Amino acid sequence: MNDMSRRDFLALSAGAAGALPLGSPSDAACTQAHVPGTSATTDLPGLVAPGWCDRPMRWAQLTLVENDPGRFDPQFWLDYFRRIHADAACLSAGGIVAYYPTAVPLHHRSAWLGTSDPFGTLVEGSRRLGMHVIARTDPHAVRDEVQRAHPDWIAVTADGNPRRHWANPELWVTCALGPYNFEFMTAVHREIATRYRVDGIFSNRWAGHGQCWCEHCRENFRAATALDLPTSQDPKDRARREYIEWNRERLTALWKHWDMEIRKINPEACFIPNGPPDLRSAGELAPIQFADHQARRGLTPPWANARRAKEYRSVMGRRPVGGIFSVGLEEPWRWKDSVQADAEVRIWAAEGTAAGMRPWFTKFSGVLYDRRWLDTVERIYAWHHRNEKYLRNERSLARVAMLLSEQTTTFYGGAPHQERHGDHPAGMYHALVEARMPFDMAHEAYLTPERIDRYRVLVLANAAALSDEQCAALTSYVARGGRIVATFETSLYDEFGRRRGDLGLAELFGVSVAGEVEGPMRNSYLSLEADSATGRRHAILDGLEGAPRIINGVWRLPVVPRGAFPSPLTLIPSYPDLPMEDVYPRVPHTDTRELYLRDLGRGRVAYVPWDIDRTFWEVMSPDHGRLLRNVITWAMNERPIVEVDGRGVIDVTGAPEGGADFVAVFPKRRGEGSLA
Ligand SMILES: [Zn+2]
Numbered sequence: 001m002n003d004m005s006r007r008d009f010l011a012l013s014a015g016a017a018g019a020l021p022l023g024s025p026s027d028a029a030c031t032q033a034h035v036p037g038t039s040a041t042t043d044l045p046g047l048v049a050p051g052w053c054d055r056p057m058r059w060a061q062l063t064l065v066e067n068d069p070g071r072f073d074p075q076f077w078l079d080y081f082r083r084i085h086a087d088a089a090c091l092s093a094g095g096i097v098a099y100y101p102t103a104v105p106l107h108h109r110s111a112w113l114g115t116s117d118p119f120g121t122l123v124e125g126s127r128r129l130g131m132h133v134i135a136r137t138d139p140h141a142v143r144d145e146v147q148r149a150h151p152d153w154i155a156v157t158a159d160g161n162p163r164r165h166w167a168n169p170e171l172w173v174t175c176a177l178g179p180y181n182f183e184f185m186t187a188v189h190r191e192i193a194t195r196y197r198v199d200g201i202f203s204n205r206w207a208g209h210g211q212c213w214c215e216h217c218r219e220n221f222r223a224a225t226a227l228d229l230p231t232s233q234d235p236k237d238r239a240r241r242e243y244i245e246w247n248r249e250r251l252t253a254l255w256k257h258w259d260m261e262i263r264k265i266n267p268e269a270c271f272i273p274n275g276p277p278d279l280r281s282a283g284e285l286a287p288i289q290f291a292d293h294q295a296r297r298g299l300t301p302p303w304a305n306a307r308r309a310k311e312y313r314s315v316m317g318r319r320p321v322g323g324i325f326s327v328g329l330e331e332p333w334r335w336k337d338s339v340q341a342d343a344e345v346r347i348w349a350a351e352g353t354a355a356g357m358r359p360w361f362t363k364f365s366g367v368l369y370d371r372r373w374l375d376t377v378e379r380i381y382a383w384h385h386r387n388e389k390y391l392r393n394e395r396s397l398a399r400v401a402m403l404l405s406e407q408t409t410t411f412y413g414g415a416p417h418q419e420r421h422g423d424h425p426a427g428m429y430h431a432l433v434e435a436r437m438p439f440d441m442a443h444e445a446y447l448t449p450e451r452i453d454r455y456r457v458l459v460l461a462n463a464a465a466l467s468d469e470q471c472a473a474l475t476s477y478v479a480r481g482g483r484i485v486a487t488f489e490t491s492l493y494d495e496f497g498r499r500r501g502d503l504g505l506a507e508l509f510g511v512s513v514a515g516e517v518e519g520p521m522r523n524s525y526l527s528l529e530a531d532s533a534t535g536r537r538h539a540i541l542d543g544l545e546g547a548p549r550i551i552n553g554v555w556r557l558p559v560v561p562r563g564a565f566p567s568p569l570t571l572i573p574s575y576p577d578l579p580m581e582d583v584y585p586r587v588p589h590t591d592t593r594e595l596y597l598r599d600l601g602r603g604r605v606a607y608v609p610w611d612i613d614r615t616f617w618e619v620m621s622p623d624h625g626r627l628l629r630n631v632i633t634w635a636m637n638e639r640p641i642v643e644v645d646g647r648g649v650i651d652v653t654g655a656p657e658g659g660a661d662f663v664a665v666f667p668k669r670r671g672e673g674s675l676a
Pocket residue numbers: 154155156175176177178212213214215216217218
C-alpha cells in the first residue's frame with residue numbers, strides 16, 4: 001500500500017500514543033451509498049457476507065520462501081500460533097511459487113517441495129488449533145517458462161518490451177488486468193479452494209505495478225472508452241482520467257470474479273485483496289480488509305498507523321479491519337530478514353489497535369535468522385488476548401472527523417502550490433493529535449446524515465476536489481447543526497479536479513474567490529486583532545496573549561467576504577527578508593481577513609483561506625497548532641469528551657463502553673521508548 005505523505009525531517013522528540021479502546025457489541029451492519037461523480041463499477045453482484053470474518057481477533061502470517069520446504073519446522077510455527085493466542089492464519093499457498101503439489105499447468109512448484117505439502121500441513125495444524133485459515137497467493141511475477149508459453153500474460157512497458165522484474169531479473173512482471181489473472185490465477189484459486197477448503201484467499205500484489213501496454217490492455221481499454229492508452233500522467237488529460245476509472249473497474253471486476261469462483265466451491269469463503277482498488281470499493285464490497293502498512297520509515301510519526309486504521313474505518317464502519325505489521329524494518333533498502341526493536345514494533349501495533357484494527361503480524365521465511373521479535377509479538381498478543389472484549393468492533397466516541405478525499409489525492413495537482421497536497425491532511429492530522437482531540441476520518445463517498453451527523457465538526461484540510469453533490473451534502477450537514485472547518489482551496493475544484501469559477505462552498509463559507517493563489521510568500525505575518533467594539537480578543541486567539549502577530553502561511557487564496565465577519569486575524573503582506581537593513585513592514589496593517597468565522601443557524605463555519613495545515617506540517621509552529629486547535633474548539637462549542645493532562649504528544653482515542661485504556665510513549669528514536 002502507499003505510504004502516507006510524511007515529513008522526513010520531522011523529529012518527534014517526545015510523544016505518546018494513547019488510546020481508550022473500549023468494547024461494544026458486534027454489529028457488522030454497514031450502509032451503502034452511491035458515490036456522486038463516479039460511474040458504477042460493474043454489473044456483477046456486490047459482495048460482503050462471509051460471517052466468519054468478524055470472529056478472528058489476532059492474525060498470524062507466515063510467508064514462506066522457496067527453499068523453506070524441508071528446511072523449516074511447521075510444528076515450531078504451530079506451537080507459536082497457539083502460544084500467542086492467534087485465531088487466524090494467512091499462509092503461503094501459490095502464485096509465484098506453489099507450496100503444495102499443484103496440478104495447474106505452469107504453476108511453479110517450489111524446487112524444494114519434493115513430495116511434501118507444507119501448505120497443507122500448516123492448514124491442517126492451524127485448523128486443529130481452532131484457527132481460521134486463508135491462503136496467500138502472489139500473482140505479480142512468473143518464470144521464463146510461463147513467459148515462453150504465454151507471452152501475452154506479461155506486462156509490457158511503454159516502449160513495447162515485456163517487463164522484467166525490478167528486483168529479481170529472473171522473473172517477469174505479469175499483467176494484472178488480462179488473462180493471466182482472469183484465467184490462470186482463477187484456476188489456481190479454484191484448486192486451492194477445492195483441495196483445502198480455506199476460509200478465504202488473500203492475494204498480495206494483485207493489482208499491477210503501473211500502467212501496462214500489453215495487447216489485452218490496449219484492446220480492452222479501447223473497447224471500453226474508444227480511446228488509446230494514455231501517454232500523459234496528467235489526471236486532467238481525458239485518456240488518463242478514463243484510464244484511472246477503467247483500471248479501477250477492471251480490478252473491481254477481477255475481485256468479484258475471484259470471489260464468485262471461490263464461493264462456488266465454498267459459500268462461506270471469500271476473496272480478500274491486499275489493498276482494494278480504492279477505499280470506496282472496500283466500503284461497498286469487503287466483508288473484511290487489512291491495512292498493509294507494516295512499519296514506519298525514517299521519522300514517519302507513529303500515528304501514521306492509526307491514520308491508516310481510521311481511513312479504513314471510514315469506509316468499513318464496524319466491519320473488521322486488520323492491521324498488518326512487520327517485525328522487520330520497512331526502509332527502502334528492504335532488509336526483509338531484519339528484526340525491529342521491541343519498542344518500535346509495539347508502538348506501531350498499539351497505534352493500530354487503538355484506532356480500531358486487529359493485529360496481524362507478518363513474517364517472511366519459515367527459517368528464522370533472528371528470533372528477538374518472537375517475545376515482542378507474544379507480549380503484544382497476550383495483552384490483546386486479555387483485553388479482547390474491549391477491542392471488538394469498537395465504535396469511536398469522536399466528535400470530530402477529518403474528511404478523507406481520494407478524489408483530491410487523485411485529481412488535484414499541477415500548480416506549484418499543489419505539489420505536496422498530502423501535507424495538508426498530514427498537518428491537520430498532527431494538529432488534531434497535538435490538540436488531544438479524539439477524531440475519526442469521514443470518507444467523501446459517505447456524506448450521508450447516518451454517517452456524518454454523529455460528528456459535531458467536519459474538518460476539510462484542503463479538500464480541493466468536491467462534486468456538486470458533495471458540496472450540497474456538506475451544506476445540509478451545517479443546516480442540520482453540523483460545523484465545518486475548512487482550509488485553502490477546499491471545493492475550488494470538482495470531483496475530477498476541474499477548476500470552478502468560484503468555491504463550490506462559497507455560499508457556505510460566505511466568501512468568493514478574488515484571484516489566483518499567491519505565493520510562495522516569504523516573511524508574511526498575521527495581525528492578531530481585538531474586536532473594535534469590545535476591545536477584547538476573540539476566543540480563537542486564546543493562548544496567544546502577548547503576541548501582536550504570528551507567522552503567516554506560505555500560500556494564500558485571495559477571497560472577498562459576501563457579508564459581515566469578525567476580524568480576529570488580518571494579513572501583513574510579505575516584505576523583504578534581506579538585506580537586514582530592509583527588513584521592516586512596508587504595509588504594517590490591512591483589513592484583509594485571513595480567517596472567516598460564521599454562525600449559521602445551528603451550525604458554524606470556519607474558513608481559513610491559506611495553507612495553515614500544510615505550513616504546520618512543514619514548520620511545526622506552535623502558534624499555528626494553537627490556532628488550529630482554537631478554531632476547531634470554537635466550531636465545536638461543546639465540552640470535550642476527554643481532557644488529558646501531562647507533557648508530550650498524546651494520541652487520544654475513545655470508545656463508548658468498557659473500561660480499558662492504555663498509553664504508549666513514542667520512541668525518541670528507533671529502538672527507544674516504552675509502552676505502559
Ligand atoms: Zn496488460
